[in-house]
Amino acid sequence: MIELDFNITIVGLGLIGGSFAMALKELKPKNLWAVDIDKEAIKKAENMRIIDKGYINPKIPLEKSDIVITCIYPNLTVKFIKENMDNFKAGCIITDTAGIKEKLIKDIYTCIREDIDFIGGHPMAGRESKGLAYATKNIFKDANYLITPVDGNKEENIETIEKLVRAIGFKNIVKLDPKQHDKVIAFTSHLPHIMASALINSDNRRDTKFFVAGSYKDATRVAKINSELWTELIMDNRDNTLEQIEIFEKSIETFKKAIMNNDKECLKFLFNKGSKKREELI
Amino acid sequence: MIELDFNITIVGLGLIGGSFAMALKELKPKNLWAVDIDKEAIKKAENMRIIDKGYINPKIPLEKSDIVITCIYPNLTVKFIKENMDNFKAGCIITDTAGIKEKLIKDIYTCIREDIDFIGGHPMAGRESKGLAYATKNIFKDANYLITPVDGNKEENIETIEKLVRAIGFKNIVKLDPKQHDKVIAFTSHLPHIMASALINSDNRRDTKFFVAGSYKDATRVAKINSELWTELIMDNRDNTLEQIEIFEKSIETFKKAIMNNDKECLKFLFNKGSKKREELI
Known part of the structure; x- marks a missing residue:
């Protein structure tokens, strides 16, 4: 098991976010928090003990999070990061899970703080049904993961994301540019x-x-x-x-x-x- | 379990024929024979005890078979039935398993003996790999079966085929004309x-x-x-x-x-x- 001495926040407790929570919890990170607009989802995730605590207000967990994983729609990803730009911890890593990359990364890099490292990610995993009720870490088992680094991403941060997704079950982790x-x-x-x-x-x-x-x-x-x-x-x-x-x-x-x-x-x-x-x- | 007081011959010990043999053997028909051009396939099926006996020469089992199930390519089905027209038992039922019906049935009915009842059948089951090595009765479980009766088919014979395929695992058995x-x-x-x-x-x-x-x-x-x-x-x-x-x-x-x-x-x-x-x- 990898050492995961980080505070991690998952944004969005849907199918992907919920599955990330389940898989990450087993790696025992320092703290595993979640942000969602849905109180019920937070309550459910807390009861399932797949997160340490969930928040409606993102400011609280983001200020202390070393790694933020957004598991929401592409447009919401950009919106969330922009709106919370002042809330992120200095030097944190943000990674997303959206299925498209070029436009999203371009949008984010128009406004990102210089001390934050945003690294695009795409878990090639899913199911036909949406929501926390269908979440399971099994969907990550042996699946492909795509990472789309850009100039400016720190090598050690890319490695951290790589290790993290490998540890939760992904097998082939390929790096390629967002356009490709x-x-x-x-x-x-x-x-x-x-x-x-x-x-x-x-x-x-x-x-x-x-x-x-x-x-x-x-x-x-x-x-x-x-x-x-x-x-x-x-x-x-x-x-x-x-x-x-x-x-x-x-x-x-x-x-x-x-x-x-x-x-x-x-x-x-x-x-x-x-x-x-x-x-x-x- | 249905009573299966028949001699049955399966023609062709490939994926479908082998799977039929496995499934039918459990219903304990009077005799379960097979015809194949491949000695090895016959030997293997005999050793697996999924048939009572296999034959290279079709004449021997066909003369005593009440039901013949052809599990070979469409064109070979027509060829086999034509070539063995004199070998079939009086009043027997022949059913096939080919994935097309109109042309095949037309071809067969140009030459079939009047005392033989040919009833078209199509198990909606298969696998990507061919041959006896991949045969398994599991592929029939809850699958669809299509029967394509034509004028002249005896109602009780259609019912026999229907009962037989239901007994080996098929769920929805639909009758429709070959063109449809x-x-x-x-x-x-x-x-x-x-x-x-x-x-x-x-x-x-x-x-x-x-x-x-x-x-x-x-x-x-x-x-x-x-x-x-x-x-x-x-x-x-x-x-x-x-x-x-x-x-x-x-x-x-x-x-x-x-x-x-x-x-x-x-x-x-x-x-x-x-x-x-x-x-x-x-």
């Missing part, structure tokens, strides 16, 4: 969510559930979505997402042409290509 | 397989696995595919599959337009629509 992050995430995350929703929206039957097997269930799993959050994520990453949709559309066109032309060899080739790539993914 | 079957399967099965393959084929990175979470993994799971089988299934269901691809393309276009127009309300509406539909699926 948004580009790759448009492909690996935003596109599959849109595909799942577009597939299920193209269904006009009422009895579909009697005709499905694993392929349809898996293809549509993430169509059960937090629409508020994903609209924000995708609208903040519009150009990349549109580009990826178009690349995908071209790819599906190759299948369509093979089928149209009754070209069995071509279709088999396309399936084999995908099959090989899928095996390499694991 | 192929239409709905193009949507719930052929399209998701093509989408999964098209998605992974549109990937040009080498390090994608470090940037994926559940959404991408699930969206591409069935891209690991038996390309031979799926090329056959889709080419035998070309028109329906092409139609479904086009309907899906139109659906993804609505997302594209919403993103292009920066229309948050529209995007949220589309996500909410899909989310509701996905909840209804379970």
Whole structure:
């Protein structure tokens, strides 16, 4: 277990914040606090003993926190950090968990205090349901974590975040710049969510559930979505997402042409290509 | 447990045939035989005691079999039944497990003996890997089964198949005509397989696995595919599959337009629509 001699504050006790709390509590940090606008969530987290104490007023825990982890929507992340700029402890590390990075980091760096180190982070973990009730540290087990350092981030602070997320279960921790992050995430995350929703929206039957097997269930799993959050994520990453949709559309066109032309060899080739790539993914 | 006072022959000891053998053996039919061209598969199935005896020569078991279940590719199904037309027991039931129905049933009914009842069947169950080594009766648990009766099928024989597949774990057993079957399967099965393959084929990175979470993994799971089988299934269901691809393309276009127009309300509406539909699926 790593030594975690820090005061840590988690901002937002939703699915991700709650899961962070559960995982971090086991590492026994000096203090683990939380901030939320929802009294009930705070009470519940305190009763579950996954935080030491929760606050509606962020000022109280932030003034003493060495590490602040924001687990709220991207736009709220920027808003929260701006509004609390005077409340953060000198020299603290702030890291976020939002699914987009370029715009968010740019927004934060327009106004951040010089003594604060903001390091972008993205846990590649989630569930179809939102809220503390669904939180579990299991979602972090062996998952990927992306860190998006920028010029000015201190090497030792990046290392601290890296150690911390490894200690709570993440396996592959990759550093890349915010622009690259948004580009790759448009492909690996935003596109599959849109595909799942577009597939299920193209269904006009009422009895579909009697005709499905694993392929349809898996293809549509993430169509059960937090629409508020994903609209924000995708609208903040519009150009990349549109580009990826178009690349995908071209790819599906190759299948369509093979089928149209009754070209069995071509279709088999396309399936084999995908099959090989899928095996390499694991 | 249902009374299964029949001699049953399974044709093909692959993933589906092997899983059928495992599940049926527990119901203690009078005899459970298998036919395969692969000596090793027969030996393995005999050693596993999931069949009573296996045969390379189909004539021997077919002459005494009340029920024959073909678990081989669609084209081979037709070929096998035609070639063995003189070997089947008088009054027997033949049922298949192929993923397409209209063409297959039409082909079989051009040549079938009048005393044989062929009843089309489609277990909505499978895995990404093929062969007896991956067989397990668990894949049938609570899965859907489609039966595609045609004029001339005897009601009591349809009921026999229905009882049999319910007894080995299938939950929803729906009867529909072969044409309707192929239409709905193009949507719930052929399209998701093509989408999964098209998605992974549109990937040009080498390090994608470090940037994926559940959404991408699930969206591409069935891209690991038996390309031979799926090329056959889709080419035998070309028109329906092409139609479904086009309907899906139109659906993804609505997302594209919403993103292009920066229309948050529209995007949220589309996500909410899909989310509701996905909840209804379970």
